[in-house]
Amino acid sequence: MSIWIGKETRLVVQGITGREGSFHARQMMEYGTNLVAGVTPGKGGRTFEAKVPVFNTVAEAVAATQANCAVIYVPPAMAAGAIEEAADAGIPIVVCITEGVPVLDMTLVMPYIAERGVRLIGPNCPGMITPGEAKVGIIPGSICTPGPVGLVSRSGTLTYEVVHHLTGNGFGQSTCVGIGGDPIVGTNFIDVLTAFNADPKTEAIVMIGEIGGTAEQEAAEYIKKHVAKPVVGFVAGQTAPKGRRMGHAGAIISGSAGTAEEKFVAFEAAGIGIMRRPVDVVELLKSVLK
Amino acid sequence: MSIWIGKETRLVVQGITGREGSFHARQMMEYGTNLVAGVTPGKGGRTFEAKVPVFNTVAEAVAATQANCAVIYVPPAMAAGAIEEAADAGIPIVVCITEGVPVLDMTLVMPYIAERGVRLIGPNCPGMITPGEAKVGIIPGSICTPGPVGLVSRSGTLTYEVVHHLTGNGFGQSTCVGIGGDPIVGTNFIDVLTAFNADPKTEAIVMIGEIGGTAEQEAAEYIKKHVAKPVVGFVAGQTAPKGRRMGHAGAIISGSAGTAEEKFVAFEAAGIGIMRRPVDVVELLKSVLK
Amino acid sequence: MNLHEYQARDLLKAAGIPLSDGDVAVTPTEAEAIARRVGGTVVVKAQVHVGGRGKAGGVKLARNPAEAAEYASQILGMTIKGLVVNKVLVVPAAEIATESYVGLILDRATQKPVFMVSDAGGVDIEEVAAKTPEKITRLAVDPRYGLLPHQALKLALALYRDWDQARAAMKIMHQLYTVFMTNGCSLAEINPLVTTPDGKVLALDAKIIIDDNELDRRPDLAVLRDESAEEPSEVTARRANLTFIKLDGNVGCVVNGAGLAMATMDLVKYYGGEPANFLDIGGSSNPEKVVNALKIITADTSVKVILFNIFGGITRTDDVAQGIVTATQQFKVKVPIVIRLTGTNEKEAFRILESVGMTVLNDMDAAVSQAVALAKAAA
């Protein structure tokens, strides 16, 4: 593994019989992820794709298959409950893909998982991929290739755009992590940066931020103090108007706070290589990775 | 000090201007307790007994007086809030005298204080006294005298009865702790036994239980395994009928559980000296303390 | 505070829990009307706060409205374990496919509300707990988060394999938890939760106990108290702010503090006597309380001696002494009074009592053994 997922991942898919869940479960299996179980309440006892046992509860799935990672594709109103169920069943890494989770639900999920020592990625995120080992979420496996670049991002397709440039120019990835575009997410930039910094397979880090909040500024501060590896960064939303939610619930400039420009300023102050365009990632990485 | 309170105690009284609060505040001051502050919302700025400043909030009291122990005399519906306020203000030891606190309130108080590392004694308890040093609560100072016996009890006047026999027969007390008669109390027998066991001033322990629950049985189990000092014990309610609350909310025999007899059996199995009557404490202590 | 079955049903119904039809009646005519409305065979059940209603003839199966009226007229006004029946519940005799138990209790050990459910329902759950504990699924709810969906699912799956029934049960678990939390319960129980032959999930019988400490701040719950269904002397005591429980012995006890009151009763037993009551006059030593206490105890004709055991801490023993003198001047106490006082202001207390010719003791054991001897002599 590079960070958090890899060959040793034993994945359970919550909502595996749903439209999204079944589609992506197949994609993850095709990529080679070790998908050991599915969960859909009321569908326990079935078998998915003639291989994967389906259970009524995560606790049953864990007892039967020793799953150690969960990915969630359930409707928004049930997502908080699904995260809590996985946490309560002893799953240490939970990835919630679901978009549209009410933010107040997350204010209770956060202490619940903290009390149980669970790492949550998302919600409203594309998940993670450790190229060549495991894919947990919806990042297209075809655009990735193994290598030394760790990538962390608040968005989905923009991440693919950047990964596309990386792979096309010979920069493989250790792990790509989409942390999600919501105001409250389980894992923030600093968590991922800490893991990449400690991961021997990661030699450089790409960080893709967005307008809204101060997560990028705090990450920059952290990088300045703690991250020895080279980091390059982008912030989407330079042209976004104030007070309007740009798709992602978290991508909103409140008053004078959370603009792309102030985030770029923080990046510069932390010695992060500035990507003004997604394609700039190539030249910047060339300059730091010989 | 012996355990938890002593000369170094800096006490704040919550509800100091109330009928109960003012009466007992005076009693505690007369006993020599270092009463540094009082709190009654809306009465901030006054002075109690021409000596003790009164504040609107515990946080203000702590900031001004470095109080390190709180005792609560407020009406039952406000008791949970008073405990939370003291805990949030950084007070490490909180004693709640108030009787009649709704039990569901306590189910939220318990995790709240646990998260803040606060020791709560009570509610519905007579409090604590370290004879000759400090009295926090309502145990009459006149019946106590310093010495080597640690006493822990679920009741009030029954405690006085036993202390009366102790003092009258030359057995002084290190600390007397009334843990309270409610189904959920902040500090249980085991907490106090652990402290007495570690306290060099305590040479023998008197434990006074009641019907209801299994706290005495668990304490006996703990004593068997961990307490080296001699322990003698009593259980009130041998004649209590099933299913009736004997005054204390916690003193109720549910079904076949919580009878005095099963508690005495547990005491015997743990080598605890059995008091069939309160007065028996004297002969039992004579046999263990030369 | 125990609620009547019909009151518990009302709280469950208000929370949306599916219940069998039926209603409460105070006259045979009302019972007949309810039986006619619900149709078919009905059960007429006495509403009293004691167990063993069935054995005492307080629960009857009526095949038609006329029978319902007949049984109601038999049950209404009957006395079960000393309590008069004023109300009957009339419910359809449901056809039952399966019976389960669902209880939610305030648990001391976990300091949380704990669900106990079992598909071995309809019987005494304590027996199940004692003999086959593996048949009970226990689940503690963290009140900071409430009952979570996966927890409700776990409980539901412990009862039902059928998915529709499990979903119905999940909903009922959430509703029961809401009933428990919003009504300050220490127990909320559905026993049995049944499935009908056509697969519906239904609560048949309910039991709710409300934490007495909630009643002061919750007048809406306090009004549910049915004093007509309680021991009259206990009602009188509560109104006088005394904690009183009637027992079967002949030594009347007046004590300050619950623990000391229990220890006093124990000592009565230790010296060969039988306590007639538990009575705690509490911490504040209002002479009026002493007068009321004596009134309640002397009303019990089986009491042969009255024993005071007062340890003055906050309680001022002179106040208690004054109360005793006032009471004995107000009404004639026909049985001997043994008084033990010690603590705050005891000298003044002794003076007050001795000035009217009463003797006072200082020692608990001496007082209790004297009281027991007097009771034996009078018996």
Add this chain to the structure above:
Amino acid sequence: MNLHEYQARDLLKAAGIPLSDGDVAVTPTEAEAIARRVGGTVVVKAQVHVGGRGKAGGVKLARNPAEAAEYASQILGMTIKGLVVNKVLVVPAAEIATESYVGLILDRATQKPVFMVSDAGGVDIEEVAAKTPEKITRLAVDPRYGLLPHQALKLALALYRDWDQARAAMKIMHQLYTVFMTNGCSLAEINPLVTTPDGKVLALDAKIIIDDNELDRRPDLAVLRDESAEEPSEVTARRANLTFIKLDGNVGCVVNGAGLAMATMDLVKYYGGEPANFLDIGGSSNPEKVVNALKIITADTSVKVILFNIFGGITRTDDVAQGIVTATQQFKVKVPIVIRLTGTNEKEAFRILESVGMTVLNDMDAAVSQAVALAKAAA
């Protein structure tokens, strides 16, 4: 979702928060009737979702009912920042002793609801926060426990020294917290919270924003949406399940994914152009969505070029290509379309588009710079 001031007032009132009198009117006659009922001088306020209502003439002081009617007729139907005013709020012009600010916001940093209160109220709180942050008291509420009494007290004491006012404010803090939690708010604000000359505490103006993610499960909140007060193209987009925000430029953008959509707009700017909109067609690549997207963008006459930027992951680029072909066959698109597609099924997508004579690009920078050049040429 922003609520109108009058809707926010209704939620506060339902929670028991004391508010100034007044009501909402849709005609001058109604406004006059409200003014007559409340008596004295009133304020007539346009109900639109934009700031700066006062400067735009949307807020007027009326000394009598006739004036209220007159101002209402001026304000109703007026256009403020492109939005037509359909409703006015008529409230008494309260006599004010002090003005405070009370806001409750969903805070990302603490991941909790956070109170912000200040006795420097009635003004722009962001200005206070920027210039004199020490005048703002912040307090995070742990939603597991709710707002605790001592926290409400701390907030109240930050506003008032008078104890009656502090107690009133404590209650309002609890009520505002309840409004926030039960209505799925991301912001609930009272500004100003005033005291009147006779010492009463009163909410004058309220602002509430509801988390859009709540609306699916909360139809009672969803009905509060007033589409007449929104940009019509954004309403149309939302109904078609598209996320669309109108901007002032001339390069129309159609992108899949919010982050890529923002990055595309940024790149338009980078190459010297101005985006006409944010438009995210989302993950699922229904051709119908593409048709709707093109309908909405082409309705904007300032758009000089349309730029597609699609990175196919879950989105199938052939579906998008099919949507473009369908749309251009359904209605004539008068401006040039620049298409960048890459990813899933891109070969098939290229084939579909090239078969109708459209050219397709593979690279984002190439597509954006071409679109900008075309827009400049057309301007």
